[in-house]
Every structure is written in structure tokens, then in C-alpha cells.
Amino acid sequence: MIESFKQLEELAGDRDLAEVFLESDEQEHAVPGEQILEALRKRRAVMRDCVDRGMSGGESMGRLVGHEAELLNRAFQEGRTFLDPLTVKAELYALSVMGENSRMGVIVAAPTAGAGGIVPGTLLALEEERHIEQEKTVRGLVVAGGIGSVIALSANISGAAGGCQNEVGVAASMAAGAVAYMMGGTTRMSIHAAAIALKNTLGLVCDPVGGLVEVPCVKRNALFAVHGLTAAQLALAGVESVIPMDEIVEAMVRIGRSLPRGLRETAEGGLATTQTGTAIAKRLKEEANQRRAEKAAERERAAQERKEHVTHD
């Protein structure tokens, strides 16, 4: 089993990084490498579908978000975007996935649903813009998943455990490592890409408005998809993280533990308790109560009708 990034680098040597992860997973979980690749081919297709569906937008469950992808897509199609196409697409695809997620659509948790736009956003944008074979993207997903699995050995991957750094931070780290790999970087570069990305998300809190995976989650995925790309860019140029990846993960766990409970997905701090956040939470609660009351009344009526029905018989 690969227990640390240090060990991973030694073990991988000059070999293909995806192959190293597949081998390790096969030994540990008794799932043949080809079976993992086949499952990931399907998941890549689910990601692609999700991006396509999400691009047209639509209101979220909490009605706080839903049209971000649609707006950016329109600007892009009309030539009104100023960033390069790879960056715009990474943002756009991440927004699309997160929009679908907020409408209870089918997505791939990567590694979580709340951070599920970053890996597909970066990898699918790269595949298109740099004309990379689909199969290489699938292997990129192996690398992303492999990086996440090593992080997960010492950290809980959830906002409730350690804030947003544990979700969006980890997703950006996985994406950065995978992008470096897909661009032909060495294993050392992939690990440093992952390290640079993760290091620069430390301390990110999880403070969702109304407790929904909508604000700030949807737009944050778009921004951190780009963060993942830039981390990979630095690493591919030879820039290295001074603090080794294993120690960054350690720091993340420590920071997560010292975050107050209100900033760990409870919606009791940060953006959630701003004036606007509080007002939205209040509205959501009132709406939920109203729906419950309506439902109860409906059940009551149905029961009453059944009763009358029995009496008439």
C-alpha cells in the first residue's frame, strides 16, 4: 500500500504514475486494473454528460444559484470572454457540474459532490483544448483518485471534518496532479503540483449559506479549477513546494481540527451568518415549514377521504 507521497515518489521512479496507482489498488482492494479503468471510462462519460446538461443552467433546489454556467457559456460563445479558452472552459465545466449537482442531478463525487466540479472541469477542458485522447483523461482520473486516496489515509475528506480545504482543497490538489500527469510531467512534478495546489487552499472554511451546497460552493469550484491549472503550470515549469506534500496534508488535518465548529459545514458562521446569508436561511426555513404544513394537510385530507370511503361502504 502507498502510505505517503514520499513513498509514492520512490516507488514510481520513472514508471507511468497511473500504472503505479492501479497496481497498488489492485493489490490492496483486489480489483483488477482493467476493471478500475472500465469504471472510470464510464465515470468520465457521466462527467461529460453532466457538463453538457449543466451548460444550459436551471434553478437550484434552494433557488440561490443555477444560471452561472449559462451566462459564462453565452459570453464565451459570443466572444466576450477575455481569458484563454482552456481557463474559460475549466470554469464553465466546473460551473455546469455544480449546477447539475444543486438540482439533484446525477454527478460524480470527485472526491465529494460539493467539490465535484473541479476535476471534471480541469480534465475535460484540457482534453478538448489540448486534443488529448479520452483514454489519457481516464488515466488522469486514476492519478487524481490515487492522490486523493493517499490524502484520505490521514485526513477525513469532508467539510464537516476540516472545512472546505478538505473538499475543494483536496479536489484542486487531485486535479493539479492529474493535469501535470496528462501534460507529460514526471511523478515528482505531479506530486509538487498537488502540493502547491493544496498548500494554497489551507484554512479555507466551509460556511455554506442556509447549509446548501450552493453559495459559495458553485462559483468556488470554478475558481479552484483554475487554481488547479495554475499549480500544475508552476510544477511543470520546475517550481517545487518547499514544504513536502505529506507535511502539507498533516498541516491541513491540524488546521481542520482547530477550525471552530461554526466554520465546518454547520452554516453557523462565516458567509452563512452574514446579513444576507441569515436572511436567506430564514426564508428557506419558512418555505420548508410551509411545505411541511401543506404536506401534513394533504395527508390529513387523504386520511379523511379514506375514512369516509369506508363509512359509505
Added chain:
Amino acid sequence: MAVRHDRKVSILDVMGPVMVGPSSSHTAGTARLGRVAREILDEDPKEVHFFLHPPLAATYRGHGSDFALVGGAIGLNVDDPRIPEAIRIAEQMDVTIEFAEEDLGDVHPNTVRISIRGDAREVEIVGSSIGGGVIEVFKINGFQTRFKGDSPTLLLFYRDRPGMISEVTKAIAEEGINIASLYCSRKQRGKDAFMQIDVDSPLSEDALKRICSTPDVEDARYLDRIP
């Protein structure tokens, strides 16, 4: 930094599951917890009570955890597009559903106690959704354990006596099947006891029958990997 071997997750666990949004810990993980209860019950439920740890009770509604928990409890997979309709489907199946808040102690924020009843059985589990759809069930019918649903598993409820573990593991060894982990606990010496055996490959019907016929085995449940 301590590496937690019990936390090892596969590439497919990290890069997945394919699921209905919006939250892997509040939707996918909770659906899987509901599903664990349903799989142990092994029949259509009549009544399901969910007791949510306070942090989960505060956040579950906005994430559709109520749909997900109920969806799992009636046997839906985490990627089933009917999950948003699960409560309505359960009502049509005449399943009584209740949600309540309960302090479950020093546990992960997203922890729930599920009490599920069918015609033949009654099952209670306590488990946490620890992120990314990954779960840890640490109590089954009052017995301490550690169940993740990521491998085929045999659950045995039996009367505590010497030799039980060796008889059961021998039967599994004779099948040429490797045991990945084994947890035992009992409520009192010589009384109700429980064994959870995670195996690397599926157990045959024959092997199950032989294990179940071991003297003093009261109930046995074989669970596949929880999707």
C-alpha cells in the same frame, strides 16, 4: 502523521460514487447508511425511524438527506434518479417514516441512528457519513463493530461460547476465501454475541448454509458490497 489503515479507500471510492447531488456526505453517504439498514433487514420495511445527531439535524434538509436516507432504506442506489422522489415512493409503499434529533455522543457530525422494522426482523444501526460517500457503521443491533460496506461481509448473531470463532473461520478458510477483517463483540459472557467478517471474495450459498448451521448461530446475514 498517523496513517489510518482502516481508512484506506480505493481509487474508485475517491473518484466517485456516481450519485444524485448535492452532497456526497449528506446525500450519497446517508443513502448508503439507509441502504445498509435495508440490506441487513432483508425485506421491505414497514417502519423506519431516523435519529439524527444535532449537526446533521441542523443541515440535513437543505442537502436532501431526508430523501437520501429514505431512498436507501427502501433500497435505492445512490445514483438512482428517483432519490428526490424517495419520500413519496415510501409513502406509496406504506412505510411509516419518522425523523428526530438525538445526541449520539462524541461522534462524527454526520451520524445517524436508524431503526428499521419489517415483518420478520427489526434492525438498528448507528453510523457516520464521513465524506465522499464513505460510511462507517459502528453499531449493529447494539453490538460494537466497524462496517464500511466496501467488501462482501458476513454478519453473525450467535450465543457466545468457546470455539465459535475458529469454527466459523475454518468454514470460510475451507472455501479458499481470505478474511480481510474480523470484529467480534458480545453483550455479556455466554450471552448474545456478534461477529462481522469482511471477506475478499463472495461466499457461496453452500458455505453460507454450513456456517449458519454451526450450533448456536441465531441469525446470519450476508451482505454484498453496498453500492
